[in-house]
Amino acid sequence: MDEHERSEGAPRPLNLAPGTPPVLTLSGICKYFPGVIANEDVSLDVFPGQIHALLGENGAGKSTLMNVVTGLYQPDGGEIIVDGYGVTFAAPDAAIAAGIGMVHQHFKLVSRFTVAENLHLGWSETPRRLSARQIEANARTLSEKFGLAIRPEAVVGTLSAGEQQRVEILRVLSRGARLLILDEPTAVLSPVEVGELFIALRRFRDGGGAVIIISHKLDEIMALTDRVSVLRHGRLVGTHLTASTTPALLVAEMIGRPVTLATSYPRGNEVPVTPSPLVLEEVTARDDGGIIRLEGVTLSLRAGEILGVAGVTGNGQPELAEVLTGLRAPDQGSVALDGVAVKQADPAVFARAGVGHVPEDRLRRALAPSLSVAENAVLREYAQAPIGGRFGFSIVRAREFAQLLADKVGVKLPGAMMPIRGLSGGNQQRLVLEREIRIASRVLVASYPSRGLDIGAIAAMREMLAKARDAGVAVVLMSEDLDEIFALSDRVAVLCAGRLMAVIDRCDADRDRIGALMSGRTQAEAA
Amino acid sequence: MSSSRTRLTVVPTQRILVGRGLALLAALLIVAVTLAAMGRSPITLFGLVMHSTVGSRFGLEDLALFMTPLMLTGAAVWVGIRVNLWNIGAEGQFYAGATAATAVGLFTGLPPALAIPAMIVAGMAAGMAWIFVPAVARAWLGVSEIVTTLLLNFVASLLVYYLATGPWADRVTGALASTERLHVILPDIWGVVHWGFPLAVFTVVVLGVLLARSRFGYETAIAGANPEAARYAGISVAPRVLAVLLLSGGLAGLAGMVEVAGTVHRLQGGIANNYGYLGIVVALLARGSCLSLIPAALLMAFILDTGIVLQTTQISASAVLAITGLLVLAIAVGDELAAYARVKKTS
Numbered sequence: 001m002d003e004h005e006r007s008e009g010a011p012r013p014l015n016l017a018p019g020t021p022p023v024l025t026l027s028g029i030c031k032y033f034p035g036v037i038a039n040e041d042v043s044l045d046v047f048p049g050q051i052h053a054l055l056g057e058n059g060a061g062k063s064t065l066m067n068v069v070t071g072l073y074q075p076d077g078g079e080i081i082v083d084g085y086g087v088t089f090a091a092p093d094a095a096i097a098a099g100i101g102m103v104h105q106h107f108k109l110v111s112r113f114t115v116a117e118n119l120h121l122g123w124s125e126t127p128r129r130l131s132a133r134q135i136e137a138n139a140r141t142l143s144e145k146f147g148l149a150i151r152p153e154a155v156v157g158t159l160s161a162g163e164q165q166r167v168e169i170l171r172v173l174s175r176g177a178r179l180l181i182l183d184e185p186t187a188v189l190s191p192v193e194v195g196e197l198f199i200a201l202r203r204f205r206d207g208g209g210a211v212i213i214i215s216h217k218l219d220e221i222m223a224l225t226d227r228v229s230v231l232r233h234g235r236l237v238g239t240h241l242t243a244s245t246t247p248a249l250l251v252a253e254m255i256g257r258p259v260t261l262a263t264s265y266p267r268g269n270e271v272p273v274t275p276s277p278l279v280l281e282e283v284t285a286r287d288d289g290g291i292i293r294l295e296g297v298t299l300s301l302r303a304g305e306i307l308g309v310a311g312v313t314g315n316g317q318p319e320l321a322e323v324l325t326g327l328r329a330p331d332q333g334s335v336a337l338d339g340v341a342v343k344q345a346d347p348a349v350f351a352r353a354g355v356g357h358v359p360e361d362r363l364r365r366a367l368a369p370s371l372s373v374a375e376n377a378v379l380r381e382y383a384q385a386p387i388g389g390r391f392g393f394s395i396v397r398a399r400e401f402a403q404l405l406a407d408k409v410g411v412k413l414p415g416a417m418m419p420i421r422g423l424s425g426g427n428q429q430r431l432v433l434e435r436e437i438r439i440a441s442r443v444l445v446a447s448y449p450s451r452g453l454d455i456g457a458i459a460a461m462r463e464m465l466a467k468a469r470d471a472g473v474a475v476v477l478m479s480e481d482l483d484e485i486f487a488l489s490d491r492v493a494v495l496c497a498g499r500l501m502a503v504i505d506r507c508d509a510d511r512d513r514i515g516a517l518m519s520g521r522t523q524a525e526a527a
Numbered sequence: 528m529s530s531s532r533t534r535l536t537v538v539p540t541q542r543i544l545v546g547r548g549l550a551l552l553a554a555l556l557i558v559a560v561t562l563a564a565m566g567r568s569p570i571t572l573f574g575l576v577m578h579s580t581v582g583s584r585f586g587l588e589d590l591a592l593f594m595t596p597l598m599l600t601g602a603a604v605w606v607g608i609r610v611n612l613w614n615i616g617a618e619g620q621f622y623a624g625a626t627a628a629t630a631v632g633l634f635t636g637l638p639p640a641l642a643i644p645a646m647i648v649a650g651m652a653a654g655m656a657w658i659f660v661p662a663v664a665r666a667w668l669g670v671s672e673i674v675t676t677l678l679l680n681f682v683a684s685l686l687v688y689y690l691a692t693g694p695w696a697d698r699v700t701g702a703l704a705s706t707e708r709l710h711v712i713l714p715d716i717w718g719v720v721h722w723g724f725p726l727a728v729f730t731v732v733v734l735g736v737l738l739a740r741s742r743f744g745y746e747t748a749i750a751g752a753n754p755e756a757a758r759y760a761g762i763s764v765a766p767r768v769l770a771v772l773l774l775s776g777g778l779a780g781l782a783g784m785v786e787v788a789g790t791v792h793r794l795q796g797g798i799a800n801n802y803g804y805l806g807i808v809v810a811l812l813a814r815g816s817c818l819s820l821i822p823a824a825l826l827m828a829f830i831l832d833t834g835i836v837l838q839t840t841q842i843s844a845s846a847v848l849a850i851t852g853l854l855v856l857a858i859a860v861g862d863e864l865a866a867y868a869r870v871k872k873t874s
Binding site: 327346347348349350351352357364365366367369371375378379380382383388389390391392393394395 | 757
């Protein structure tokens, strides 16, 4: 592919001095795994002073491509050109030395070290004789130089996700990175933190740096980036100037057909009037560290309706989900399941009563990553015919069951006996969701169900939740995305610092009011 | 421009078999070269080893006798590793099982038809009892089972020395290092090969089928792979950890019973002969498959036999340890290399 052809639709930036090569050029990159084409013939240019988005469905090959660029994988074909010279990165250090730095979705920091210590870890410029004062002063200088506010003496484990991310970015920049790669950086951030991140990224770009950002969130891409490259099935579909494209065009390119997310999901029937399947009364709960995370929460679920739980991440959502599904016993207060008070936290009792749970961290809690798709698929129904019984278990039936589940949600399984960690995050999520909906005859608690899903999968997930609602299930939807909450919910509950600020009917809820409640103002103030 | 190999996350069995075959050949080659460097003829020694193992009836009987306890201790360690629990104490539970079986065989005076089942039950119960405290500590308090089970091995070994040379010592022949011959022993079926051999094969097969086809097998697999997910699914982890470790201890105890009642016929110090530790090697060689314990035990038996043959030709007894280590290393390397596949390009 020659220079002209590659630049079609996305010409060189006009303000770039003639002769200045792109920071990074990929030319015909191919990467294969057995039976899978991860990347094929991917060619793109990343210019200095530009923020470049990489967009694609789950499993489109974005992460593989970035792993090739950062030296974690070796390409099976094609060339990596940095500043006009062909390079081979034998290992990630080589990429860092060439000025390419990556901030991963899961931060790679030592949580018991301070910010300053983390910044100086494994760095050639770290002084031989360490003094806490000196490295903290160094950290402060770096912080000012790159415009990222940090507290050098704070222990990383005590920081919020946004602060940890700033440390990670600062660490990469201090190593002299000229190309910064971010993998879904906003997934773990609150809206305020997203704003701060964008300011920092723009500042880095205006100083001549280049950024590649992987994201599913189209509005962020439109707001932040200068150009967009779309990958589909491992191949580059196109590169555009952000200003001359639209979200609808990008979605169509990404999944091959236009998809829009509905802004409402009208119910198919009337809400049945039945007693509440699950009631919390003045519930106070602590986390594993003994810190109070929920305080005096009173909440009554209604059959056949979706209750959206809005709130900035880390305001008691995980503990609320755990109390609702029997994983955590309340410290004070009571939980009534179908009108019967529950004494002990016993997830088995809740599951038998028809409570399904899509947890926030599916790999840690809802799946056994090293076991097969079949074994994971039957986690809720292994003790029932035809898969098992009081004593028996049939792996053959489990395999058939997994295939059934996968067909239902449109996941292509290479084989039901492969370890489930081999599936993409989006496909794991779809299987978990379907598995839980099957048993959720009364209540379904879904925590951040759209996290890591592409837009097509999100649309399908929302349809599934709406269908469960129409079937009379009380659905609890926790989400950081207010659009999602507004689109699906019948009532909106707002959590702030472990307290339930209010439960509002959808028709009375608007963005400003919910936003005010999320930031801790009381209902009277917010109204 | 670069390597076109990739590491497979799931390695097909065929690749593993080829990798291990090559590893065995490599290990054999290194042993041969070492022997040649010592001035011995590898070919003569190889002939001798072959004759004394698979090449003669006497050799085959010996292999079967070695395999019997190895299959059972291998199974004992294997059921633990399957769910991420490491019973390093099969040696101690072996001693406990042998001691309990000896007590039944010496002091109860039951007729053989009752005594043998009683010895089996006593041997397994003693193995379970020996692992009970480490198992409870692991299940409910999270105390590492590796350390506790290992330390109890030394207690068991010394206890058997004490019994065999002290209170239970043979007063009749005056051979102070062992008890007298058991009054009831496992009958022989083929030369010196006794009923313990089919019993061990049967145990391994039943264990494999049961774990694959039972709810218990599934629930323990989940609890072992991700305890958090097990809790989420309403499976209590601690009772299942206890059950698996007790099963493991029971199998090692059974191995001790079979050894004392079938092969040695008296309790003596050192009767476990490292079978408990070698069980770890057997279990690792078998990887995920229970039935593979049988060929793995055969291979280990072959190495033990080879060691004895080499000793008769004035080669140090440490050769067995060296060859075992070499083999395990070669197989680990073979397994790893088998995971690397050349990538077929589609273009």
